[in-house]
Structure formats: C-alpha cells, structure tokens
Amino acid sequence: MSGWTAAWTTSPQRPGVGFAPNWSEEGFTDRTIRQTVRLSVGGDGLRVRLSNRFGTTPLHVAGLTVAAATGGAAIKPDTLRELTVAGKPAFAVPAGAELATDAVSYAVDALDSVTITMHLADPSGPATYHAQALATTYRAAGDHRRDGDGAAFTETSQSWYYLGGVDVTGATGDGIVVFGDSLTDGTGSTPDTNHRFPDLLAQRLVTAGRARAVLNQGIGGNRVTVDSEWLGERATARFARDVLGQPGVRTVIILLGINDIGISEVAEASPFPTFAPYTEVSAEEVIAGHRDLIRQARAARLRVVGATVMPAKPSVFSTMRSEGKRAAINTWIRTGGEYDAVIDFDRALTSPSVPDRLDGTFDSGDHLHLNDVGYQAMADAIDLTHL
Structure with a gap:
C-alpha cells in the first residue's frame, strides 16, 4: 500500500501533571490500554503511528490491535486485526522516535471510530501522551487486547497515550x-x-x-x-x-x-x-x-x-x-x-x-x-x- 493520508492525529506531550490526573508519569507495566479515535476521512487500509517522542528508553509493545468501536471499552470482535511492525506482533519504538505499523487492509468510512488496544508487558517508563483527549482511555491489568466486551477495562483516564496518528490509503x-x-x-x-x-x-x-x-x-x-x-x-x-x-x-x-x-x-x-x-x-x-x-x-x-x-x-x-x-x-x-x-x-x-x-x-x-x-x-x- 502507498499514498498515505493522515485521518486522525494528536500532538505528543511530555509526561506531566497536566490539568487532570493521568498515567503519564507512572507509565505502564503489564497493562493493556484501549483508546478510541474518530477518523475524519475513510480509506481501504490503515496503519497506526505510535509516538515515544518523550520517552528515555525504548517502548516495548507486546501486541497491538485495531477494531471497530461499539461504545465504551467494547469493540466489534469480527473486525479485530492484529497490527505488526516488520511482520512481527511484538516490537519496540525507539526513545525519542515515532514508528508506523505495517499496513493492514481495513475499510473505513469518514467519521468511523476505531479502537486501538496496546499491551505493554514490560515497564514503559514515563509515557509520551496528549493531556486533554476529551475522550476516555481505558486500562486493564494483563493482556486484554483481543477482548470484545471490555469488561476488564475498569480504570479510565481523559488522556491519550503513545498515539501519534492513524493513516489511511485510498483518501x-x-x-x-x-x-x-x-x-x-x-x-x-x-x-x-x-x-x-x-x-x-x-x-x-x-x-x-x-x-x-x-x-x-x-x-x-x-x-x-x-x-x-x-x-x-x-x-x-x-x-x-x-x-x-x-x-x-x-x-x-x-x-x-x-x-x-x-x-x-x-x-x-x-x-x-x-x-x-x-x-x-x-x-x-x-x-x-x-x-x-x-x-x-x-x-x-x-x-x-x-x-x-x-x-x-x-x-x-x-x-x-x-x-x-x-x-x-x-x-x-x-x-x-x-x-x-x-x-x-x-x-x-x-x-x-x-x-x-x-x-x-x-x-x-x-x-x-x-x-x-x-x-x-x-x-x-x-x-x-x-x-
């Protein structure tokens, strides 16, 4: 796939206190983060860009998925796709860098919402984030990236973590x-x-x-x-x-x-x-x-x-x-x-x-x-x- 167009983005920020309680300074260890974003334009394939812009060590991602959002922490299971980097489901984002996943065939329309779920097994250190998401991010202990009902995601935040953008092809x-x-x-x-x-x-x-x-x-x-x-x-x-x-x-x-x-x-x-x-x-x-x-x-x-x-x-x-x-x-x-x-x-x-x-x-x-x-x-x- 080629001809990428950014369909959703946010600006990365340093870990900090911010305007409301958040998880950026403590980071994540054996936690799954589930975040939903609405795409402004549709396409026939997508990739996710992760940002470790303000990280001081590599961010080790144990697994990453994308699926159609159905409300709250729930997703539509038959739309779930695993995202990889260089064909591998586990990968690292270097300190100070942004990394795009491999392309995946995934048809979306303008104004569709997609849910991105990330399992971080190893300690992440302080997290690059976006302080004011005006959207709910969900967290669960352990690996729940493939869960459909979202019941395990009992903790919430009003910030985004490690997301840089979602790009589509065909726009x-x-x-x-x-x-x-x-x-x-x-x-x-x-x-x-x-x-x-x-x-x-x-x-x-x-x-x-x-x-x-x-x-x-x-x-x-x-x-x-x-x-x-x-x-x-x-x-x-x-x-x-x-x-x-x-x-x-x-x-x-x-x-x-x-x-x-x-x-x-x-x-x-x-x-x-x-x-x-x-x-x-x-x-x-x-x-x-x-x-x-x-x-x-x-x-x-x-x-x-x-x-x-x-x-x-x-x-x-x-x-x-x-x-x-x-x-x-x-x-x-x-x-x-x-x-x-x-x-x-x-x-x-x-x-x-x-x-x-x-x-x-x-x-x-x-x-x-x-x-x-x-x-x-x-x-x-x-x-x-x-x-």
Missing part, C-alpha cells in the same frame, strides 16, 4: 491541519462526543459531500513563542513535526496567540502552576511567530489560513494590556495580507452587545473556552472555499 490526500491551543483541543466541549471544532469541521465537510481529512494538532495552553514542560513546545518549534510531518496535508489553519498574551498577565504566585514559565510576550513577538509559521508552511507548499484571536474577558487572561495586544494581533491577521485567507472567529463569536466578550450562548463558563454550541459556531464560521 484524497488534501488534508487540513488545525494548529492551535485549547480552543483547537476542545476544552469545554462534552467528552466522548467529538465536539471539538476540527471534528465538527470534518463532519460539515462530509455533509457537504466534500470529505477531507481534518487533523487536530492543538495543545491546551500552547504558545507561539514559549516552551513549557506541561503545555508543549512553542508552536514555531513543533510545527515541522505536528504539521509538516503529517502525510497528505495541503492546508493549515493557525489559531494561536491567546496564551502568549494571557499568561503574560498571570502572576507567578497564581494557583495555575501549569502555566509556568510566566514569560512576558508582546504583540510584536506573537506576530513574528505567526510570520515564522507562515514561512514554514509556504516552504512546504501548504495553503496557510490565519484565524483571529477570540476575547477572554473577564477571565484572568484579560486586562487592558492583553486586550491591546489582542487587538494589534487581530488587526495584523485581518489586514496584513500575509495569510492566504482569514477566518474571523473573533467577529463570529464575540457578543453583539458586549464587543470584548464571547457571546454568552457560546461560553463554556470560564469566558475563555467554548461549549458544544460555540465549537459548532466555529466550524460554521469557516468559508469552505478558504480551504
């Missing part, structure tokens, strides 16, 4: 990466419902008869200009891997900047240790970072679409100074002429009566993130011709 190869922070990651949406806005954009494209891969490369708290142990490498550094490294991509949407200017307003004594370091970032530095991302995209012959930064008032991110920075960044995005197209989320989701706040219909309650209705509004605000 169009004109995928879209949405590159951003928690607003791309889906914070505030209902878990296990695929109401992140990239999911809803993929669904909208399918409904319009124009199915294309839509890949979510958001990391909650991510910044354009600042590296963080917990919130990911700065966007300019991770762009090559998380965007340019995805097969079959033609377009990238960039929605970033609120964390650079918002975390600048959060004092080091705040109750949010995950925000560290509390680096002061100017509007000019954020714009320079966007220009770097545009340059990288253009060098790879990608269409690059910029999205305006939405308001955060009255959250801790919003002050007179941060609002001034946000206005400057949005003016440049709208009028600078450097993006191939612009999606104006700021105007689409801001309150018509209070121009520096999210419309209350869309607000998840923290005045920064959106609810399911808000993420649908984001997907609906995109002119599909821009893509």
Whole structure:
C-alpha cells in the first residue's frame, strides 16, 4: 500500500501533571490500554503511528490491535486485526522516535471510530501522551487486547497515550491541519462526543459531500513563542513535526496567540502552576511567530489560513494590556495580507452587545473556552472555499 493520508492525529506531550490526573508519569507495566479515535476521512487500509517522542528508553509493545468501536471499552470482535511492525506482533519504538505499523487492509468510512488496544508487558517508563483527549482511555491489568466486551477495562483516564496518528490509503490526500491551543483541543466541549471544532469541521465537510481529512494538532495552553514542560513546545518549534510531518496535508489553519498574551498577565504566585514559565510576550513577538509559521508552511507548499484571536474577558487572561495586544494581533491577521485567507472567529463569536466578550450562548463558563454550541459556531464560521 502507498499514498498515505493522515485521518486522525494528536500532538505528543511530555509526561506531566497536566490539568487532570493521568498515567503519564507512572507509565505502564503489564497493562493493556484501549483508546478510541474518530477518523475524519475513510480509506481501504490503515496503519497506526505510535509516538515515544518523550520517552528515555525504548517502548516495548507486546501486541497491538485495531477494531471497530461499539461504545465504551467494547469493540466489534469480527473486525479485530492484529497490527505488526516488520511482520512481527511484538516490537519496540525507539526513545525519542515515532514508528508506523505495517499496513493492514481495513475499510473505513469518514467519521468511523476505531479502537486501538496496546499491551505493554514490560515497564514503559514515563509515557509520551496528549493531556486533554476529551475522550476516555481505558486500562486493564494483563493482556486484554483481543477482548470484545471490555469488561476488564475498569480504570479510565481523559488522556491519550503513545498515539501519534492513524493513516489511511485510498483518501484524497488534501488534508487540513488545525494548529492551535485549547480552543483547537476542545476544552469545554462534552467528552466522548467529538465536539471539538476540527471534528465538527470534518463532519460539515462530509455533509457537504466534500470529505477531507481534518487533523487536530492543538495543545491546551500552547504558545507561539514559549516552551513549557506541561503545555508543549512553542508552536514555531513543533510545527515541522505536528504539521509538516503529517502525510497528505495541503492546508493549515493557525489559531494561536491567546496564551502568549494571557499568561503574560498571570502572576507567578497564581494557583495555575501549569502555566509556568510566566514569560512576558508582546504583540510584536506573537506576530513574528505567526510570520515564522507562515514561512514554514509556504516552504512546504501548504495553503496557510490565519484565524483571529477570540476575547477572554473577564477571565484572568484579560486586562487592558492583553486586550491591546489582542487587538494589534487581530488587526495584523485581518489586514496584513500575509495569510492566504482569514477566518474571523473573533467577529463570529464575540457578543453583539458586549464587543470584548464571547457571546454568552457560546461560553463554556470560564469566558475563555467554548461549549458544544460555540465549537459548532466555529466550524460554521469557516468559508469552505478558504480551504
């Protein structure tokens, strides 16, 4: 098989405390992990990419399977396929690396969900993961990768572990990466419902008869200009891997900047240790970072679409100074002429009566993130011709 197109992805992160309890720092020993993802585009074969990007030792995988999801930890047994690397069911992912499985014939449609089950017999060490999955991951003691009913999977987490992507053959190869922070990651949406806005954009494209891969490369708290142990490498550094490294991509949407200017307003004594370091970032530095991302995209012959930064008032991110920075960044995005197209989320989701706040219909309650209705509004605000 050849001609791979990424149908689902997530951005790897360092093991850490994150925003909620997770298993990344403790890792896994003789455990089976079961994770379900929804593919944005269909195909006639697939492979799974595993990431040991932040591992310090090889990740020894005792066995890996894929099957159709039926809800919770259950799968459809007659769809189960064993995945191999170099023809072997047991294999190792080197420290600091990503590894793709062998291709397997496996027909999927756009918006199908597949369940990937991994048995780790040997100690894994701290696990490369994605902190905010907005989906349930299941864990069981021992080897349960072929179980159909999922009864053994009694432990749960809201993070993904070791998954980098699922690629398919037979797709169009004109995928879209949405590159951003928690607003791309889906914070505030209902878990296990695929109401992140990239999911809803993929669904909208399918409904319009124009199915294309839509890949979510958001990391909650991510910044354009600042590296963080917990919130990911700065966007300019991770762009090559998380965007340019995805097969079959033609377009990238960039929605970033609120964390650079918002975390600048959060004092080091705040109750949010995950925000560290509390680096002061100017509007000019954020714009320079966007220009770097545009340059990288253009060098790879990608269409690059910029999205305006939405308001955060009255959250801790919003002050007179941060609002001034946000206005400057949005003016440049709208009028600078450097993006191939612009999606104006700021105007689409801001309150018509209070121009520096999210419309209350869309607000998840923290005045920064959106609810399911808000993420649908984001997907609906995109002119599909821009893509």
